[in-house]
Amino acid sequence: xxxxxxxxxxxxxxxxxxxxxxxxxxxxxxxxxxxxxxxxxxxxxxxxxxxxxxxxxxxxxxxxxxxxxxxxxxxxxxxxxxxxxxxxxxxxxxxxxxxxxxxxxxxxxxxxxxxxxxxxxxxxxxxxxxxxxxxxxxxxxxxxxxxxxxxxxxxxxxxxxxxxx
Amino acid sequence: xxxxxxxxxxxxxxxxxxxxxxxxxxxxxxxxxxxxxxxxxxxxxxxxxxxxxxxxxxxxxxxxxxxxxxxxxxxxxxxxxxxxxxxxxxxxxxxxxxxxxxxxxxxxxxxxxxxxxxxxxxxxxxxxxxxxxxxxxxxxxxxxxxxxxxxxxxxxxxxxxxxxxxxxxxxxxxxxxxxxxxxxxxxxxxxxxxxxxxxxxxxxxxxxxxxxxxxxxxxxxxxxxxxxxxxxxxxxxxxxxxxxxxxxxxxxxxxxxxxxxxxxxxxxxxxxxxxxxxxxxxxxxxxxxxxxxxxxxxxxxxxxxxxxxxxxxxxxxxxxxxxxxxxxxxxxxxxxxxxxxxxxxxx
Numbered sequence: 001x002x003x004x005x006x007x008x009x010x011x012x013x014x015x016x017x018x019x020x021x022x023x024x025x026x027x028x029x030x031x032x033x034x035x036x037x038x039x040x041x042x043x044x045x046x047x048x049x050x051x052x053x054x055x056x057x058x059x060x061x062x063x064x065x066x067x068x069x070x071x072x073x074x075x076x077x078x079x080x081x082x083x084x085x086x087x088x089x090x091x092x093x094x095x096x097x098x099x100x101x102x103x104x105x106x107x108x109x110x111x112x113x114x115x116x117x118x119x120x121x122x123x124x125x126x127x128x129x130x131x132x133x134x135x136x137x138x139x140x141x142x143x144x145x146x147x148x149x150x151x152x153x154x155x156x157x158x159x160x161x162x163x164x165x
Numbered sequence: 166x167x168x169x170x171x172x173x174x175x176x177x178x179x180x181x182x183x184x185x186x187x188x189x190x191x192x193x194x195x196x197x198x199x200x201x202x203x204x205x206x207x208x209x210x211x212x213x214x215x216x217x218x219x220x221x222x223x224x225x226x227x228x229x230x231x232x233x234x235x236x237x238x239x240x241x242x243x244x245x246x247x248x249x250x251x252x253x254x255x256x257x258x259x260x261x262x263x264x265x266x267x268x269x270x271x272x273x274x275x276x277x278x279x280x281x282x283x284x285x286x287x288x289x290x291x292x293x294x295x296x297x298x299x300x301x302x303x304x305x306x307x308x309x310x311x312x313x314x315x316x317x318x319x320x321x322x323x324x325x326x327x328x329x330x331x332x333x334x335x336x337x338x339x340x341x342x343x344x345x346x347x348x349x350x351x352x353x354x355x356x357x358x359x360x361x362x363x364x365x366x367x368x369x370x371x372x373x374x375x376x377x378x379x380x381x382x383x384x385x386x387x388x389x390x391x392x393x394x395x396x397x398x399x400x401x402x403x404x405x406x407x408x409x410x411x412x413x414x415x416x417x418x419x420x421x422x423x424x425x426x427x428x429x430x431x432x433x434x435x436x437x438x439x440x441x442x443x444x445x446x447x448x449x450x451x452x453x454x455x456x457x458x459x460x461x462x463x464x465x466x467x468x469x470x471x472x473x474x475x476x477x478x479x480x481x482x483x484x485x486x487x488x489x490x491x492x493x494x495x496x497x498x499x500x501x502x503x504x505x506x507x508x509x510x511x512x
Contacts, residue, residue, distance in 0.1 A: 042202070
């Protein structure tokens with residue numbers, strides 16, 4: 001049969017030479033390679049003490065933002081929960097009472113806002129869905145825990161710190 | 166033998182036993198560090214500075230683990246297996262000369278538990294007993310993987326014992342004695358009569374065969390087929406847990422230490438070091454330096470064991486048998502013949 005290309009090569013299995021058959025030269029070569037690595041600097045990043053720089057668009061822990069007057073921006077519309085593919089977000093809304101205008105930006109706010117960090121896949125769709133620019137995934141890595149219930153983060157962990165403190 | 170002698174011997178045995186255990190413990194740490202350095206990593210570094218408390222943490226972990234004895238196993242043999250493995254590993258140290266004679270006041274203390282005149286044969290006896298721990302444990306587990314591991318261990322150890330024994334015969338022809346103390350004494354210093362005194366320079370081929378067989382006898386890579394985890398789960402210790410597993414793993418490191426000590430004594434001059442009698446030191450100081458020299462040699466050999474483990478891939482089983490029966494045994498026999506001819510016609 002004619003060859004399709006000129007790249008065809010006939011390989012012949014050469015019998016091993018004596019040096020190859022007694023293994024020893026190859027073993028010594030291998031040992032010298034590993035010994036070179038013995039004196040090489042390790043590439044390990046010692047994680048908790050030493051951290052790599054994150055990329056600019058790294059998505060970490062969520063934070064619920066406040067506006068320029070320190071009021072919570074979230075209006076509990078539920079779009080973030082709706083957009084969440086992992087169904088990690090739940091919330092209970094409440095109506096703003098007179099006298100609470102300095103706390104909440106809109107008439108409706110989230111009384112309870114929980115994100116289950118075990119379900120969250122950090123895709124950032126909640127951030128994209130939010131019409132009020134209230135949620136951003138701009139935090140650090142979420143720390144592990146021994147108990148599942150500790151990983152359902154409420155408003156105490158998610159809301160940004162107040163402005164004047 | 167006086168009462169003092171007996172007490173001194175007991176103290177010596179205890180000290181050697183403790184040193185063996187500590188070295189075996191820190192061999193596990195060294196193994197992980199060496200593996201890490203050869204792979205550009207850091208290795209254990211969390212328990213204590215540079216991770217030096219890691220062996221203690223590992224030991225504590227082993228004791229805390231649940232002890233499982235399979236319902237269908239032979240319970241008695243299941244417990245005897247690891248006990249035998251660690252016992253045979255430990256008793257090999259009895260005939261190794263750790264140093265020359267130490268003078269304490271008027272008492273001459275030989276740094277050797279007992280100098281039996283068939284020391285080399287004793288070592289071989291202990292080595293061949295060593296396979297029973299593995300075999301009994303693997304068989305008693307009543308598990309096909311354990312059984313296969315045990316069968317592999319048995320056939321591998323028996324095959325390589327022959328080559329090991331034949332390689333040592335050539336050495337014994339030149340030394341003319343079976344006592345390890347005399348063999349060490351013959352390698353006095355480093356250079357005499359225009360040639361090296363150490364046996365490794367007189368019998369390099371025997372040393373090569375011996376070290377390859379030592380790898381096989383201690384079930385170390387590249388001959389760690391009895392416990393090869395890619396094929397046999399855990400090999401002969403698949404069913405073992407808790408400290409019984411710890412005993413098996415520990416026995417491997419003790420074996421490595423003892424076989425390094427035997428190799429250092431047989432081939433690298435034991436406690437002898439170059440210029441030992443030209444330094445102008447008193448006899449006791451030379452003895453102490455000799456003990457240190459012996460341990461340095463042992464540590465280098467242990468490092469070599471680890472270095473090889475993290476370099477070479479595992480042999481296939483038929484390659485292992487090929488190497489043992491078709492290469493090492495004929496080579497060892499040829500070495501004996503050549504040694505005999507040279508001794509007859511040259512000396």
